[in-house]
Every structure is written in C-alpha cells, then in structure tokens.
Amino acid sequence: xxxxxxxxxxxxxxxxxxxxxxxxxxQAILDGYAKEAGVAAFSAERGKAFFEASHAxxxxxxxxxxxxxxxxxxxxxxxxxxxxxxxxxxxxNPKRFTDSAFVEKWFKRNCDSVLGRPCSAAEKGDxxxxxxxx
Amino acid sequence: MAGAPRAQGSAGEPVRVPVWxxxxxxxxxxxxxxxxxxxxxxxxxxxxxxxxxxxxxIAAAALVxxxxxxxxxxxxxxxxxxxxxxxxxMRAHLRGLLSGGGVRHRGHNPLGGAMVLALLLVVxxxxxxxxxxxxxxxxxxxxxxxxxxxxxxxxRGLHRLLAFLLLxxxxxxxxxxxxxxxxxxxxxxxxxxxxxxEARAGDHPxxxxxxxxxVAALLGGGLLAVSAAxxxxxxxxxGLGVPSAPLDPTYAEECSACHVAYHPSLLPRASWxxxxxxLDDHFGENASLDPETAxxxxxYLQANAAEAYDTKAANRLRRVAAERPFSITATPFxxxxxxxxxxxxxxxxxxxGRGNCEACHGDARSGRFDPTAIHVPEETTP
Numbered sequence: 040x041x042x043x044x045x046x047x048x049x050x051x052x053x054x055x056x057x058x059x060x061x062x063x064x065x066q067a068i069l070d071g072y073a074k075e076a077g078v079a080a081f082s083a084e085r086g087k088a089f090f091e092a093s094h095a096x097x098x099x100x101x102x103x104x105x106x107x108x109x110x111x112x113x114x115x116x117x118x119x120x121x122x123x124x125x126x127x128x129x130x131x132n133p134k135r136f137t138d139s140a141f142v143e144k145w146f147k148r149n150c151d152s153v154l155g156r157p158c159s160a161a162e163k164g165d166x167x168x169x170x171x172x173x
Numbered sequence: 174m175a176g177a178p179r180a181q182g183s184a185g186e187p188v189r190v191p192v193w194x195x196x197x198x199x200x201x202x203x204x205x206x207x208x209x210x211x212x213x214x215x216x217x218x219x220x221x222x223x224x225x226x227x228x229x230x231i232a233a234a235a236l237v238x239x240x241x242x243x244x245x246x247x248x249x250x251x252x253x254x255x256x257x258x259x260x261x262x263m264r265a266h267l268r269g270l271l272s273g274g275g276v277r278h279r280g281h282n283p284l285g286g287a288m289v290l291a292l293l294l295v296v297x298x299x300x301x302x303x304x305x306x307x308x309x310x311x312x313x314x315x316x317x318x319x320x321x322x323x324x325x326x327x328x329r330g331l332h333r334l335l336a337f338l339l340l341x342x343x344x345x346x347x348x349x350x351x352x353x354x355x356x357x358x359x360x361x362x363x364x365x366x367x368x369x370x371e372a373r374a375g376d377h378p379x380x381x382x383x384x385x386x387x388v389a390a391l392l393g394g395g396l397l398a399v400s401a402a403x404x405x406x407x408x409x410x411x412g413l414g415v416p417s418a419p420l421d422p423t424y425a426e427e428c429s430a431c432h433v434a435y436h437p438s439l440l441p442r443a444s445w446x447x448x449x450x451x452l453d454d455h456f457g458e459n460a461s462l463d464p465e466t467a468x469x470x471x472x473y474l475q476a477n478a479a480e481a482y483d484t485k486a487a488n489r490l491r492r493v494a495a496e497r498p499f500s501i502t503a504t505p506f507x508x509x510x511x512x513x514x515x516x517x518x519x520x521x522x523x524x525x526g527r528g529n530c531e532a533c534h535g536d537a538r539s540g541r542f543d544p545t546a547i548h549v550p551e552e553t554t555p
Contacts, residue, residue: 098454098457098458098459099457100456100457100458101457101458117525118431118432119431119456119457119458120431120432120456120525120526120528120529121432121524121525121526121528121529122429122431122432122433122525122529144462144463147459147461148458148459148460148461149459151453151459151461152457152458152459
C-alpha cells in the first residue's frame with residue numbers, strides 16, 4: 040500500500056473513533072450528570088460493577104441490569120417478554136446515549152425496577168462511561 | 174327382484190348395460206373424497222386445518238351444483254325424473270319391499286332416489302351454513318362483510334348438527350346399498366365403478382333420455398365462473414367489525430419496547446384502563462410514561478378495545494381472568510386454544526414467550542388472528 044492510502048485510512052479510522060467517543064449529545068448528557076453529581080470525571084470501573092451487581096430493593100423479577108441486557112453489553116440482550124434488546128455498548132450500537140429524553144425515560148423505569156429507587160447522577164454517569172469504554 | 178329370470182346374452186352371460194354415466198361416477202367418488210376430507214378436518218383438525226376444510230367443502234359444493242344441473246341434462250338414469258318418486262310410487266315400492274318382491278329399478282329405486290336428494294340437500298345446506306359461519310366467526314369469505322360473530326357462531330352450531338346428520342345419512346345409505354346388493358344379488362359398488370348393470374326381464378322400464386353434455390358443460394362452466402366471481406368480489410369487501418387501521422404510531426412505539434405491541438382489540442376497555450393506571454408496576458417492571466403520552470395511549474386503547482370490534486379474538490378475549498384482568502395469555506379462551514402447544518415451544522428461541530403472538534400469528538399486528546396466518550416456528554433448542 041502506498042503512503043497516501045495508509046494516511047487516508049488512518050485519518051478515517053481516527054475520525055470515526057473520535058465521533059464514537061465524543062458524540063456531542065452524549066458528552067452533553069455526561070456533562071449534565073457531572074454537574075448534578077458535582078464530580079469532575081466518571082469511573083468506567085464503578086459503572087461496570089454497578090451494571091453487573093445484584094441489587095436489593097427492586098422488583099424480584101429484575102435484580103440486575105444484566106437480567107435483561109446480559110453480561111456482555113456488546114451483545115444483544117433480551118427482555119423478560121422475550122424480545123431482543125439492541126446492545127448497550129456504544130461500540131456495538133452508536134445510537135446509545137444520544138437522546139437525553141430517551142435516556143432519562145429508561146433510567147427512570149429501570150432504576151426503579153432494579154433498585155427500587157431513582158439512580159443518582161453519579162451512578163448514571165459511571166454507567167455511561169463504562170458502556171462507552173468497551 | 175328375487176327369482177326373476179335374467180336376460181341372457183348369446184353366450185349365456187347376463188347382458189350388462191350402461192347405467193351410470195362417466196360424470197355420475199366421477200361425481201360420486203369425488204364427493205366421497207371431498208366429504209371425507211371435510212369431515213376429517215372439521216371433526217379432528219385444529220385451527221390450522223381450516224384451509225383444508227374450506228377447500229374440500231368448496232369442492233363438495235361445486236360437485237353438488239354440477240350434479241343438480243346433470244339431474245336435468247344428463248342421460249336416463251342421471252335425471253331426477255328417473256329416480257325421484259312421488260308418494261304413491263314410494264308407497265308401492267315400500268309395499269313391494271315388505272312383501273319380499275317388488276320391481277327392480279336399474280337406476281336408483283324410489284328409496285335410493287330419496288336418499289340421493291337428501292344427501293345433495295344436506296351437503297348444500299352444509300355449504301350455506303359453513304359460508305355464514307366462516308363470514309361471521311373468521312370474518313372471511315363472501316359473507317364476512319355482513320355477518321356478525323354472534324350469527325356466525327350460531328350457524329356454526331347448525332353446521333355441526335348438519336355434519337352429524339350427514340354422517341347418519343351416509344350410514345343409512347351404506348346400509349341401503351348393502352341390503353339392495355343382497356336383495357338383487359348384484360354388486361352395486363362395482364356398478365358405480367364400471368357404470369354397468371345387468372339388464373333383467375321385469376326391470377322397471379326406464380324412460381330413455383338423451384344427455385345434453387354440451388349444454389350442461391356450458392351452463393355448468395358458466396355457473397361456476399359466475400359464482401366464483403361473485404364470491405371473490407364479495408370476499409374482497411372489508412369484514413364486519415374487523416380492524417383495518419394500522420396501530421397508532423405512539424402506541425406502537427411505546428408499547429412495543431419490551432414485547433410485541435398487542436392489538437387494542439385483544440382486551441376489553443376495563444382491562445386497558447387498569448393496565449394503564451398501573452404502568453409503574455407492570456408485570457414486575459416499571460413501564461411508566463410521561464403523563465401526556467400515557468393519556469394519549471389510554472384514549473387510543475379505550476377507543477379501540479375489544480368492545481369496538483367483532484373478530485373472534487375480540488369476542489373471545491373480552492372475557493378475562495378475574496385474578497389477572499389484563500393478561501391476554503391468562504384469559505380462558507387463550508389458555509384453551511393454546512393448551513395443545515408444548516411448553517418447550519414457548520420457551521424456544523424463535524418464540525421466546527407466550528406473549529409473543531407475532532412468532533406464530535403472521536397477522537397479529539392487525540388484530541385479525543386468522544387461522545390461515547398461523548405458522549408455528551420449528552422447535553429449536555432454547
């Protein structure tokens with residue numbers, strides 16, 4: 040391969056990667072949660088632990104995020120009614136976390152189902168950080 | 174007729190003359206085949222056999238229509254005039270039978286003729302009641318546009334009674350053939366295969382009639398073509414009380430997030446109201462919506478609930494289970510109709526749950542649930 044071709048390829052991959060990592064809407068959603076939580080940065084590690092944990096306090100049918108989304112967020116999940124859920128990982132599904140009303144609707148529902156309470160802004164931010172890091 | 178001398182051929186063999194023409198024989202055995210198929214699929218088939226039942230019934234009805242035509246245009250023994258006896262002739266025949274004598278009829282004797290008429294009549298009535306039941310219950314066929322579920326269901330009951338009546342008549346018919354075969358010492362079944370019977374001295378003299386095959390073919394073809402066209406054009410009309418509008422887009426979007434969007438006609442108004450009032454604890458999950466969206470969906474569901482439609486599903490699913498008032502799969506009707514399906518099928522990957530109607534019902538979204546649209550996926554490992 041000639042040099043210009045390689046350069047072009049590298050540029051393309053880099054811009055695509057940047058676009059994935061930094062969708063302006065997703066960044067704005069994250070910034071909002073950061074301001075609300077009063078933190079400078081979120082932790083993908085804490086997000087992973089939150090995602091995989093079994094929580095008490097919610098409805099018995101749904102103890103964990105993984106009940107419906109599965110252990111690997113890059114793979115499709117499955118609702119309790121048997122319908123497929125598109126992957127949660129941004130790398131597998133770039134549409135994730137790009138519509139703040141949609142994001143809030145599902146946090147409101149699923150935090151109540153799994154935890155029996157609303158999620159904190161820090162928990163939401165950590166989770167999005169984890170799902171954007173895969 | 175017992176002991177009557179037989180006409181002898183030159184070699185001493187009895188002469189077998191043509192009695193049953195080709196059409197009559199073809200008609201008889203085709204009717205046997207179509208009615209056997211219709212009876213088997215009707216009595217023993219589940220909803221997925223409806224199409225077989227329909228087409229065998231349509232074929233039987235067409236055969237009967239053509240046979241009636243041939244009763245006026247066919248050769249000697251095919252004609253109604255040859256075998257439909259008045260009360261006087263019938264009494265004479267019965268007296269002859271009881272005294273152990275009586276005249277031999279080369280075609281149908283008066284009793285046999287009455288049986289032919291009864292059989293044709295009952296098959297025609299079966300076709301008529303079947304068409305009304307099809308229109309009212311399954312909202313399909315030429316009468317779907319004008320027949321209510323209630324009417325269709327009543328006619329379905331009558332259709333069943335007629336089916337039993339037909340079975341009874343067929344049993345009598347077979348008994349009659351057996352008795353007459355012994356009485357006249359001839360194989361009547363064979364006669365309906367090769368069309369010939371012995372000519373015997375003392376036979377009831379037939380009035381020979383010439384067949385009009387060309388006229389019959391033209392009239393028969395015309396009759397079938399006109400009927401088919403009429404049936405087809407009436408069947409194209411929208412069925413009475415059948416949902417025709419697509420699902421409301423907001424409803425379809427919001428209520429298909431976790432499962433298929435259930436057609437609003439699948440539950441009564443009261444059930445939808447209870448369901449919408451409890452979205453924050455919806456089958457063990459929070460499915461809450463913002464108030465405007467929830468109000469819009471609730472209004473849509475009220476306007477299009479089971480009470481607003483006349484399909485079989487809307488009529489039957491209106492009766493919900495008291496302890497689970499908005500579970501479609503807990504209604505007595507749903508449980509009854511799906512009782513024969515194995516648990517493993519619902520758990521399998523391609524189905525994924527009882528509530529996933531679309532996995533098996535190709536028309537679930539439209540709310541029709543026509544049996545001809547049922548395609549159960551091949552069972553696979555879960």
